[in-house]
Amino acid sequence: MYKAFFGLTESPFSISPNPKYLYMSERHTEALTHLNYGLREGGGFVLLTGEVGTGKTTVSRSLRQQLPENTDLALVLNPTLTERELLAATCDEFGVSYPAQAGLKELGDALRAYLIANHASGRRSLLLIDEAQHLSAEVLEQLRLLTNLETDDAKLLQVVLIGQPELQALLRQPLLRQLAQRITARYHLLPLSREDVDAYVRFRLQVAGCVQPIFTAAAIRALHRLSGGIPRLINLIAERALLGAFAANAHRIDDKLVVKAAYDALGVEDRGTSGWGMLAYTFCGLLMLVAGWFGWQHWGWFPSPKITRIEVPVTLPPDAKVMKRFETALAQASYQDEAMLTLFRIWGFEPSLDEANCDNASRVGLLCQQGTGKLEELQALDHPAVVRLFDENASEFYADLLRLDDKSADLLIDGETWTVTRAWLEQAWGDEYTLLWRLPKSGSRSITPRSGKADVQWLENALSRAFKERPRKISKFDSQLADKLKRFQQAEGLKPDGVAGTQTLIRLNARSREPMPRLDRPAEVAVQDEDETAVERSAS
Structure with a gap:
């Protein structure tokens, strides 16, 4: 018409799928990259979640188009199935024959024989399940058992789970923690x-x-x-x-x-342009910022959980009751997204679980830094961080590192803060961390000789504070500033390239006087119950 x-x-806006209208935004491309990475790593499970209509099917279709030629794909679009029905549907997709009245064991044996033969012939087997939020816990556990077949470097069956945000909640159930630990890549697709x-x-x-x-x-x-x-x-x-x-x-x-x-x-009414609506929205945003800043100034940290101490033993044995609680906390801390939510709270913000990620950090004036390295390197950055750790059984878990010194550290694990010895933390260290930090007021991500006057003056002020010198009033990136910058980089163990990039800016932020969370600030110790006094624990 x-x-x-x-x-x-x-019609350009038909909701019917049409490949030529496939639009891959930056977020869709990033989601696809995460999924491809997870599959290349050879892990058992890859996870993609997002609200209805955000484009999960778009990413799924692109993923299928990019699969290597030696990949055999089983596609399940209706996952409201029993354990037997799912195994039968997977066999049908792979072309595996089985008796009409086959039970779970027969179906499982037939599928395993196929996977072994497929791998021996140099082919990969991939099961992709859409609308996976409808899967029952029993069916998901059956999937985990299927992925137990593996070689030294790869699983014989890889599973891609695609679903709505409820799928994340489903995978947080204690019954499914083993499956959750096998997810090698996960991505939550946000709206455009x-x-x-x-x-x-x-x-x-x-x-x-x-x-x-x-x-x-x-x-x-x-x-x-x-x-x-x-x-x-x-x-x-x-x-x-x-x-x-x-x-x-x-x-x-x-x-x-x-x-x-x-x-x-x-049937949607537009309330976004209302003057009172915008005023209320702005007021709430300012209130949140003020609350966060006030929390830094007066309490040090946004969350205020209890503190339980775990220290290197001298003569006393460890307290069994507290150790049991500690082990339970570790078992519940296998999700990085929950630790990221806490990290945003530490900075004074209260996003939803789905919004607490690196993509959204810039919306609240922060940047996200992900890295790998030794504990000493993270200590030099002097910002709270989400850290990946491993318990005594080599099971992965995530914690928020709140404070760190030469002898001990405060870790926020499953909503409770524990003080552990530095030796224990180094033994559990998993080399990966994610931290939030604040850009200079101009928003620049690097300051070079071509930067503007405001950035150059900010750098002069920050370097002078770090060296306890009186800052100069300057308008350009002169040789004296370049020398001071290189001197600071050398002192921090950085490459003295004369460019204030991410690593340099993070360290300068940490040494500024502005109120912000830091690792060198002691956590406030709450009053403990009599049975929760300091206990001693071996780091071995």
């Missing part, structure tokens, strides 16, 4: 940003034959606000907006047309 009016050859929405709309219009921008900038902002950045909702609203514009004989779509289209298509 409206296609000729806008010079389109077909406003810039992505603009690019998405332009892309689909161009594919449909329209090279002129139809949606105004205000319309794109309204479309992002009303759809929440979810591609499926963008399509529904944009389709209705095109119809509305055609009916109004308007060749350009403004925000008013988008607002009306959203109400017609979804």
Whole structure:
């Protein structure tokens, strides 16, 4: 109806899947990279989650197209199955024959024989399950047992689980902790940003034959606000907006047309432009920031859990009751996303579990630094961090490192803070960490001789504070500043390249006087119960 009016050859916002309309945003590309990495590593499980309509199917389709030629794929799209039904469906997908009345053991044996033979012939076996949030715990455990078959460097069966956020909650059940520990890569797909929405709309219009921008900038902002950045909702609203514009004989779509289209298509009313609504939103945001800053100033840390001490023994044996609680806490701490949520809280922010990740750090003025290295390297950065550790059984768990000195450390594990010896931490150390840090006020991620006056002055001030010198008033990156920067980098064990990059800026932040979480700040010790006094524990 409206296609000729806008010079389109077909409907650009149809919700029917069409490969030529496949738009891979930066987030979709990153999700695909994570999944491919997990499969290359040879692990048992790879996980992709996201809200309805965020594009999980898009990523899944791209993943299938990129699979190596020696990969055999079993695709399960309806996972509301029993254990037997899932095994039978997997056998059907792989072309494995089995008796009509085969039970769990017969199906499992037939599938295992196939996997062994497939691997021997140089082929890989991949099972991809969509809508995996509908799987029962028993079925997931059956999948874990299937992935027990392995060689020295790879699993004979790899499983990709794709589902809504409820799948994450399902995998947090204690019954499934062994499966959760086998997930080698996981990614939560967030909705599109406003810039992505603009690019998405332009892309689909161009594919449909329209090279002129139809949606105004205000319309794109309204479309992002009303759809929440979810591609499926963008399509529904944009389709209705095109119809509305055609009916109004308007060749350009403004925000008013988008607002009306959203109400017609979804019944969504636009409250985002209300003055009182925006005022309330801004007030809440400022209140959160003030609360976080006040927490740093007066309590040191945002969370205030109990402290339990675990120290190197002298003569007393360890307290069995407290040790049992400690081991239970470790078993419950196998999820990195929960530790990341706590790290955001330490900085004074309260995102949802799905939002507490590196992608969203910039939204609250922070940057995310992920790295590998020794404990001493993380101590030099002097920022709280999510750290990967291993218990005495070599099982992986995640904790928030709150404080660290030469003798002990405070770890937040499963909602409770434990003081452990440095020797114990070094033995459990898993070489990986993730920390949050704050950029200079200008937002620059590096300061070089080409940087502006504000950045150069910030660097001069920060370096002078680090060396306890009086800062100069400067307007350009002169030789004296370059020498001071190289001197600081040498003192920090960094390459003295004269460029203030990420590692240099993190260290300068840590040595500033601004209120922010630091590793050298002692954690506040709460009053303990009589049976929770300091206990002694061997680091061996």
